[in-house]
Structure formats: structure tokens, C-alpha cells
Amino acid sequence: MSAQALLSVRGLSINYGHVNAVRGIDLDLAAGEITALVGANGAGKTTTLMALSGLVKKAAGAVHFDGQDISAMAPHRIVASGLVQVAEGRATLTTLTVRENLDLGAYTRRDGATARARDVDRIYSLFPRLAERATQMAGSLSGGEQQMLAIGRALMAKPRLLLLDEPSMGLAPLIVQDIFRTLKRINAEGLTIFLVEQNVKQALKLAHRAYVVESGEVVLQGRGAELLGDPRVQAAYLGH
Numbered sequence: 001m002s003a004q005a006l007l008s009v010r011g012l013s014i015n016y017g018h019v020n021a022v023r024g025i026d027l028d029l030a031a032g033e034i035t036a037l038v039g040a041n042g043a044g045k046t047t048t049l050m051a052l053s054g055l056v057k058k059a060a061g062a063v064h065f066d067g068q069d070i071s072a073m074a075p076h077r078i079v080a081s082g083l084v085q086v087a088e089g090r091a092t093l094t095t096l097t098v099r100e101n102l103d104l105g106a107y108t109r110r111d112g113a114t115a116r117a118r119d120v121d122r123i124y125s126l127f128p129r130l131a132e133r134a135t136q137m138a139g140s141l142s143g144g145e146q147q148m149l150a151i152g153r154a155l156m157a158k159p160r161l162l163l164l165d166e167p168s169m170g171l172a173p174l175i176v177q178d179i180f181r182t183l184k185r186i187n188a189e190g191l192t193i194f195l196v197e198q199n200v201k202q203a204l205k206l207a208h209r210a211y212v213v214e215s216g217e218v219v220l221q222g223r224g225a226e227l228l229g230d231p232r233v234q235a236a237y238l239g240h
């Protein structure tokens with residue numbers, strides 16, 4: 001692939017017992033872009049994402065991040081190298097405050113308190129709701145606010161590539177728009193993003209490039225806008 005691929009995946013296969021959940025997937029994520037992986041329930045999206053984070057065993061395949069082979073790297077080292085997955089929204093630590101959750105996101109960093117405080121301020125400017133609720137327990141937040149906190153916590157780890165697994169899940173359309181608008185802004189500020197989504201329409205609108213997966217295989221790929229207009233995508237996912 002082109003020299004600027006920040007992450008490349010070749011021949012990724014994952015099995016759960018006799019279930020071939022992912023079957024020989026290739027992906028290239030260009031630096032500075034938003035790439036989406038879309039498809040129906042059970043297509044293998046979450047499994048693919050977990051493999052990139054080192055959380056499931058690969059049956060085959062290689063993953064290179066910024067030129068380094070991370071295929072066999074331990075999950076905490078993958079995070080420390082800059083590949084950070086946003087925890088599921090509901091997985092924020094509910095008995096800690098918003099601010100404590102953000103501080104926890106910085107646990108792999110070795111830079112000082114000043115740099116961390118500056119990043120907390122940046123996250124508060126991205127998500128003013130979090131600033132208003134800084135001293136509230138995360139468990140008292142709405143679903144959308146918890147999703148914002150999960151993204152904020154991942155940003156505190158100083159990612160070079162941010163992975164998200166269905167950030168729109170269970171959220172009202174207006175909140176989804178709000179979160180996607182913020183992802184666009186974070187990307188415009190330079191962060192490369194990999195987004196897994198069942199909300200195909202919103203994901204293709206946002207993404208520069210996208211892959212469509214069915215039964216563990218990539219069946220279509222292209223620019224997000226192109227795929228939105230593709231009759232096969234429209235028939236299968238957009239109800240046209």
C-alpha cells in the first residue's frame with residue numbers, strides 16, 4: 001500500500017472454535033483520514049477491532065502500525081505505541097468522577113502534569129458537557145455523555161490512531177450527530193480515526209474511506225461518498 005498508510009492489515013483471520021468470524025481481511029488506514037468499517041450485526045467488525053488492539057487471538061494475518069509489526073504485541077504495549085480503542089460508552093468507571101475518568105486515561109503517559117492538564121482542558125473544549133459535569137460521578141451521566149467521556153478518556157492516552165466500536169449505539173439521532181461532528185473536528189486537528197459502525201449512512205458520510213464487511217470478508221471498499229451512492233450499498237444497508 002501507499003507509503004502513508006498508518007495502519008495496514010493483511011490476511012487477518014480469526015476463529016471462535018469452528019466459527020470463522022474474520023476471513024482474510026486486508027485494510028489500509030491512511031494517516032490523517034477517517035476510515036470506517038461498516039456492515040450488519042455479526043459481520044465481524046468488533047472482532048476485527050479487538051484483533052487490532054491485541055485482544056483476540058489471530059488465526060492468521062499481520063498488522064503493521066506506523067511501519068512496526070504489532071501482530072504479536074501485548075495490548076498495553078499497543079496502547080502505549082499510540083493505537084487506542086475507545087471503551088464502550090457504558091464502560092466508564094461509574095463510581096469515579098468525570099475528571100477522575102479522564103485522569104485514568106493518561107495512565108500510560110510519561111509526560112508531566114502540565115501536559116495532562118492541558119489535554120483535559122482541550123477535552124473540555126471539545127465536550128463542554130464534560131466540563132460542566134467534571135465533579136459528577138460518571139454513573140450519573142446520560143448515555144451520550146458517557147460516550148463523550150469514553151472518547152475523552154481515550155484521547156487522554158495521546159493516541160495516534162483512535163479506534164471506535166459503534167459510538168452511535170443506543171443513542172438518539174441528535175446526540176449521534178453531535179458525537180460524529182466532534183469526531184470530524186478531532187480528525188481535522190490531525191488524528192487518524194478508525195470507526196466501526198452499523199449506522200452505515202452516518203459512518204459513510206463521515207468517513208474518507210470505508211470498507212463494507214459481510215460474513216467476515218470485505219465485499220466493497222472505496223471513498224465514503226462513493227459508497228453512499230453505490231446501489232449495492234443502498235439496497236443492502238440504506239433501505240433504497
Ligand code: ATP
Nearest residue numbers: 016019021039040041042043044045046047048198
Ligand atoms: P455486532 O455489531 O453485533 O458486534 P460484528 O460485526 O461486530 O457484530 P462480531 O461481534 O465481530 O460481529 O462477530 C462476528 C462473528 O463471530 C459472529 O458470527 C459472532 O456470533 C461470532 N462471535 C463473536 N464473538 C464470539 C465469541 N466470543 N465466541 C464465539 N463466537 C463469537
